Amino acid sequence: MGRKVIVTGGTGYIGSHTVVELITGGFDVVIIDNLYNSDISVLEGIRSITGVTPKFYDYDLCDRQKLDEVFRAEGKVDAIIHFAAYKAVGESVRKPLEYYRNNFVSLMNLLEMMELHNTPALVFSSSCTVYGQPDALPVTEASPVKEAASPYGYTKQAGEIIIRDTMAARPSQKAVSLRYFNPIGAHPTAFIGELPSGVPENLVPYITQTAIGLRDELKVFGTDYDTPDGSCIRDYLHVVDLAKAHVKALQRLLEGESKANYEVFNLGMGKGVTVLEAIAAFEKATGVKLKYSITGRRAGDIEKIWADPSLANRVLGWKTEISIEEAMETAWRWENRLKNKES
Numbered sequence: 001m002g003r004k005v006i007v008t009g010g011t012g013y014i015g016s017h018t019v020v021e022l023i024t025g026g027f028d029v030v031i032i033d034n035l036y037n038s039d040i041s042v043l044e045g046i047r048s049i050t051g052v053t054p055k056f057y058d059y060d061l062c063d064r065q066k067l068d069e070v071f072r073a074e075g076k077v078d079a080i081i082h083f084a085a086y087k088a089v090g091e092s093v094r095k096p097l098e099y100y101r102n103n104f105v106s107l108m109n110l111l112e113m114m115e116l117h118n119t120p121a122l123v124f125s126s127s128c129t130v131y132g133q134p135d136a137l138p139v140t141e142a143s144p145v146k147e148a149a150s151p152y153g154y155t156k157q158a159g160e161i162i163i164r165d166t167m168a169a170r171p172s173q174k175a176v177s178l179r180y181f182n183p184i185g186a187h188p189t190a191f192i193g194e195l196p197s198g199v200p201e202n203l204v205p206y207i208t209q210t211a212i213g214l215r216d217e218l219k220v221f222g223t224d225y226d227t228p229d230g231s232c233i234r235d236y237l238h239v240v241d242l243a244k245a246h247v248k249a250l251q252r253l254l255e256g257e258s259k260a261n262y263e264v265f266n267l268g269m270g271k272g273v274t275v276l277e278a279i280a281a282f283e284k285a286t287g288v289k290l291k292y293s294i295t296g297r298r299a300g301d302i303e304k305i306w307a308d309p310s311l312a313n314r315v316l317g318w319k320t321e322i323s324i325e326e327a328m329e330t331a332w333r334w335e336n337r338l339k340n341k342e343s
Helices: 013-024 042-050 064-074 089-094 096-116 151-168 203-212 239-254 275-286 310-316 324-342
Strands: 004-008 028-032 055-057 079-082 121-127 174-180 182-184 218-221 236-238 262-267 292-295
Touching: 004 013, 004 064, 013 028, 013 042, 013 079, 013 239, 028 064, 055 064, 064 096, 079 096, 079 239, 089 096, 089 151, 096 121, 096 151, 121 151, 121 239, 151 174, 151 262, 174 239, 182 203, 182 239, 182 324, 203 218, 203 275, 203 324, 218 275, 236 239, 236 324, 239 262, 239 310, 262 310, 275 324
Parallel strands: 004 028, 004 079, 028 055, 079 121, 121 174, 174 262, 182 236, 218 292
Antiparallel strands: none
16 A cells, blocks of 8 residues: 555545545545534545545544544554644634634644654645735735634634644654635536535535526625726636645655745635636536626625745646636536435
8 A cells, every 4th residue: 555644624625635636646545534514425426436435534633532543543644634624714703712622623633643653744724814815916925924804714824833833843744734725616527526514605616506506696795896897806726636736745745855844835726717707617618607696795805816826836846737617617517416416
């Protein structure tokens, strides 16, 4: 078997796509996930794509004893990729303590296990939310980290600092934080994809659910921003492209290519797309007309943000390959598969 990687939150949206890329890349994958925001059926989707069912532990990372059991049972673990966290911005505002407890305790438990069981490498799932509304675009890794607009955003900022400081105290270990912009789409096989519980927080699942009839209409929050068509701008990248970046980051850590023991990379297409352009891309890719209406701005929305991914391009040897139209088409195929499974 290849090198062993523990993937926390491995049945989640980005986690499951990364597990597929890791298995395809010859890694031995172990998933820890308490299924708080995912479904056990995702394991079957991973098996359908790769032919492998990864070992799975239904554990809560905040339970230090259970986590220790996993590491003892698995023996030598070469790396951790840490996705597991509560992640809804709005919910974090309503339930700040739950977010702080879960996101910080789980991370600190993992960092303890890394030291206890001599696991040398960690890849952390971070977010472009750490930049807030940037002063200048595109956003580079040197752009200032602004005060967080939500408890969720703060857990990503503080999580990075916790990892940075811990790595500084441990010369034998290394970590990378990957700051994602907006992941969209589904695996081209449509065996795995985004599975939002309840009303989607993200644009693309709301688009596909509206197109298939689960939602009455999509609301576009504000068309009076300082952007080409007045709607907010984001940097959308396909989830498979994003998953591949994790494998690149992991290989860099394990092969000792980095002299620093903590690094940060932005992951995006490097191109800003407005909400109305994203809708048009969906309609073009699928031939489906979307029912949407314009409404007022939504509190807390950032006007525009997109990445400068040149550091990841150069240092990790990674770049996005899938267009927004292709991403929309995979999201639509996944939505149709979900509907067919339920009918």
